[in-house]
Amino acid sequence: MLANIQRRNDIVNLIFKLGSVKVTDLAEKYGVNEATIRRDLKYLSQNHKITLTYGGAFIEKNTTCYSIVEINLANKRMMHFDEKQVIARKAAALIKDGETIALNAGSTVEYILDYLENITQLNVVTLCLHVAAKAARLPYVTVYMPGGKLRNSSGVFYGNGTEKFLKKFSVDKCFFGVAAINLKKGIMHPVLEEIENNRIMLDISEQKYLVADYSKYDCVSLASLTDLEEFTGFIVDDKFPDVYKEFAKLNDIQII
Known part of the structure; x- marks a missing residue:
């Protein structure tokens, strides 16, 4: 049986x-x-x-799959704004006082910092200069950010020094923004140089939450980063595709 x-x-x-x-x-x-x-x-x-x-x-899939290229952060912030706010609120509600969280890069993970409540102490590990700058304005947040080479277009640090820095940490929860999600290829990313650091950020995290609005599903990008099964939960909006809902239930992935 x-x-x-x-x-x-x-x-x-x-x-x-x-x-x-x-x-x-x-x-x-x-x-x-x-x-x-x-x-x-x-x-x-x-x-x-x-x-x-x-x-x-x-299984019938959405046929509107297309290639995602890197988008300027200022433009990202304006795209699907309402859905990102919903997702950011749900993500923030999962964060507990005193935890260490990881935020990679992107507008949705950045918005999480707008909705923190009843927090008196929080450690934030991030790859992104924009996320770090916003987190540093919160008096109860201690920010940890690696050095390395900065990509101006994304505000993300990368390189060998960055990888060694990240491996020192033990993270309670990672909130992971992505460019493209695909059932066959998993999580995909448009910048090859940033993949290894993102991969390490997931490795050092106890719980891993995917934060992505509906527009990121059934898309492809330059290279695969990780499998969907790795995530503890998908934090989604109300347009979350049914086929991914089925996939999540089958693989014991929480849908939030």
């Missing part, structure tokens, strides 16, 4: 990521007969948004 449950979970994750699967391929992969796989797919079609076909199954 447990083997059946695990196999079905694996199969539905494959469908989410690949878009479609074949009965013959799955039977060979899991070492079972095709009738067993057909029963699995029938069960999944009844419990998830999956469509059966002759010889397999597929």
Whole structure:
């Protein structure tokens, strides 16, 4: 029974990521007969948004996927402003007094600092000069920011010194802004130089929260940064796509 449950979970994750699967391929992969796989797919079609076909199954995805390039921060702040405010409020509500949080870069994570309540002491680890400057204006916040080379367009520091600095910390919660989210490729980022530091920020964090409005889903960018399964929770607006809702539930990811 447990083997059946695990196999079905694996199969539905494959469908989410690949878009479609074949009965013959799955039977060979899991070492079972095709009738067993057909029963699995029938069960999944009844419990998830999956469509059966002759010889397999597929899931309909948004076809408006496009490539995300780096956008100037001033322009980012104006895009999907209302949704970002909703997400920032929800993120701020998760922060407890005395915690150490990590904020990478981007307008949504920056807005989180506007909604902190009942906080008397907070440590903020950030890669971003803009986030650090805003956090430093709050009297109860202690800011930790690495050195290294600064990218003027994003306000983000990167380089070997930055990586070593980040690895010193133990972070309670990371609030992670992103450029593009894709079921198949995971979290994607438009700047190759910034990927390693973002990766380390996730590694040092106990809980990891994705903060992204609906426009970031079903998009692609230059390079993959991490898998969606790594996150503790998705903090979303009310336009959160259904297929990602299904994916989150399947992988025990909290939807906030």
